[in-house]
Every structure is written in C-alpha cells, then in structure tokens.
Amino acid sequence: MQSSPAPARRRRKDARPGEILDAALAEFSERGFGASTLSGIARRAGVARPTIYLYFDDKDALFDALMQRRLTDTLEEIRADLDGYTGDSGALLEMLFTRMHADAADPEAVTLLRVLIAEGRRFPKLVRLHHQRVMDVGVTLLQEIVARGVTRGEFAPDAAEIDVRVLVAPVLMALFWRTVFWDVAPLDGEKILRDQLRVVLRALGARGPER
C-alpha cells in the first residue's frame, strides 16, 4: 500500500457533515452497522477519524442523523392534496402505492431499514419517530382513502373494517425482500405493484370507472 505523497488538508466546515454521512451510509450498507468503524467511515470520507468527532458524538449519532435526514414530508403532502381531489378512489390508491413502492426501492431506505431493525432496541426514540412520521401517516392516509371510497360508493360498504396494513403489506414485503433476499432472488417491483393493485381493488369490491 503506497502512502500518498501529501495529505493536502482543507477546511470545509459546511460540506463535511454531509460527506461524512454519505460515507457512513456506504459503510453501513457494505459492512452493516455493527461491523462498521469510525476509521472506515473516515477513510471513505477522505478525512481523519477525529474530524468526525467535530460534527458527531459517536457512531450512534451518525445513524440518528442519517435517519433524520431521510425523513421527508411526501406522505403529508399527498394527504394535503386529498381534500381537493375529485377523481375516483381507485386512482388515488394507485398513486399512493406507486409512490410507496418507489420509496421502498431506494437503496438508502433499504440500508437504513436494515440498521433500524438490527439496532432498533437501542434506538427506541428513532423507532417511535419513524413509526409516527412514516407508518402512522401512511396508515391514516390509506384509511382515509378507503373511507372516501366507501362513502362515494366506489368500494364495498364493509371495506372500511379491514386493517389497512393488510393492504399495504406488499410494499413492506417488497422492502423486506430487498433487504434480505435480493441477492439470491431479485424481485420485479413493477409487477408486485400491479398485482397489489389488482388484489386490493378486487378485495375492496372496487367499481371504478373502468368497469
């Protein structure tokens, strides 16, 4: 291993945190959280290890920051659009599921989920946050769409009774599959989405415009 001729220091206070987080994500993705080291992350970020301590407390803080950075408001935005929407509820479901599958296909989401599952017990605050900001919003949104469909006579009257997590399950299944079995048996996300829509719409007794 040749040592580089010159270290070539630079001061870039504003750019560092992001670069370090990116490096951490890559490291977690490759080695897993437990096996990742600050040295490895520093090397990947092109920085000396102590530099990390200037911006983050420890490895846990890196994961925390990554999770925070990942949180977006897309679900809330969709929900806000719901009021003004006048089209049929089946199309709404399609929109929602499509968006969810797209999110689940993002490698960053897969990595963070993997760590969250592995270390969740040690980060109860993050688990609560994630549940509240992602799961709960998604479930509520879906409930509202189903309820809307029932009121508008597009779905069967008893559709509102079922636990909507059964309906989103294929999204989580796809995410789970990517997390564990992707290497041994990939998954056609497009087809899963189409099949999910078929199953869900039929189960809800959808009488959409296309029938």
Place this chain on the structure above:
Amino acid sequence: MQSSPAPARRRRKDARPGEILDAALAEFSERGFGASTLSGIARRAGVARPTIYLYFDDKDALFDALMQRRLTDTLEEIRADLDGYTGDSGALLEMLFTRMHADAADPEAVTLLRVLIAEGRRFPKLVRLHHQRVMDVGVTLLQEIVARGVTRGEFAPDAAEIDVRVLVAPVLMALFWRTVFWDVAPLDGEKILRDQLRVVLRALGARGPER
C-alpha cells in the same frame, strides 16, 4: 458484587450445546447480535467463556447453529398432505396462512430474523439456505394451492397470474411489524389473519362453499 462461594463445576457434554444456544438466543434478543459478547452468553449459560469454544468456533457459528436448529419441515409436511386433500382450496389457504402466522408470532423467529437481516450480508450461505428451505417452499406451496383452486373452478381463471408473494405479504408484514414496531404499537395477529383471508379470497374471486 459478591463473588459466589464456590463455582461447583459439572461435566455435561451432551447438554451444553443446547444450553449455550439458548443463552445466545436470549442474548441476541436482548442486546442484538453486534452488541452481544461471548462473555455475556457464557454468563447466561452458567459456563466459563472458554467452554463455548469447546463446542463452537465463534459468535458467527452460534448464529449459524441457531438458524440450523430453527429449520423445520412443517411446510414440506403440509405440501405432502396436499395430494390426499379433497376439500375446497379456500380452506387450504386458511390452513396455510394460519400456520404461517403462528410461526411468525414465535419470538425466536422474530429474533433470528432480526439478526439475519442485520448480518445477512455476512452470511450469504444462511440467506440462501433460508430462502430455499422456507421462502421457496412456501411460495411454491401457495402457487400450487392457487393453481388447484383455479382448476377446480373455485378461483377466478386469472388468479394464477398474480405473484403469490403479494398474497402472503401480510404474514411478512406482521413479522416485520413485530420485529420493529411491536413496542410502540402492537398488532392483533388474529385480526390480521382474518383480514388477510378476506382480502385474498375475494381477490381470487373465491366461490367457496360458504357463498
């Protein structure tokens, strides 16, 4: 911390491995794989740390052995029964899903899955094995039941086209939920099962005996 008066050694070559594995499982469950130590496992098993090395190579070997021990042939047995069965396919689905949900509710399954997800990258052999012995068998079995239902006119003709992983998804969703969000928001497994059956049977266009 008082030191106990006497260690009270015993020699039980045949009982040790199982006890050590149980201790390892408990430790993994509480601390997670990464944070677990051989010292902790040994303490829990009532054994000195070097004793573990008499039976296992290292921490990885413990997880490997736990996964092997967990593998059962229940799915294969169900499949064997399939040939002789003469009842309707909807009831078959109910049997299968009930069994799967029961498996998914086992805390040992939850813990092992958590570790498999966390460290999967480092155990490609185990991932392949698990896919082949659990996932593949389950998927094939489900495909066969659906095909049977279609041939017997119990399910809609196009039912065989859908990816059956969409149909089992609620089982994986429940397992996933237990793995991550159980503490912050528990889950009614019974209701999930019932709803899954309703959704799946309707989606398959089931015209079972009860309609």
Place this chain on the structure above:
DNA sequence: AAAATAAATGACACGAGTGTCAGTAAGACA
C-alpha cells in the same frame, strides 16, 4: 502582511473482547 480564529490532524491512553493454553477436577473404569 501580520495576527487571530478554528478546522483538521497525529499521537496517546484506555477499555473491551478475543482466542489459547496449561492446569484443575468431575466422573468413568479398573
């Protein structure tokens, strides 16, 4: 251009976990 600020680093002390080995003692066998 000189002084001041603080971003970045090399080096250190420390703790925690690992794997091994020679010695101990439990149980089998005579």
Place this chain on the structure above:
DNA sequence: TGTCTTACTGACACTCGTGTCATTTATTTT
C-alpha cells in the same frame, strides 16, 4: 479405592476501536 480421561476453567497476550489531547495549518480578519 486408585487411576485415567477429558470436560472445564483461570489467566495471559493480543488486537482493535474509541475518545481526547496538544499541535498544526488553512482561512479570515485587521
């Protein structure tokens, strides 16, 4: 009861990662 086998253990040396200094040096300020 005495001897033998080997399951079991205490203690050691070693590695690896962590967190924190004092110091260096890029950049800003005067």
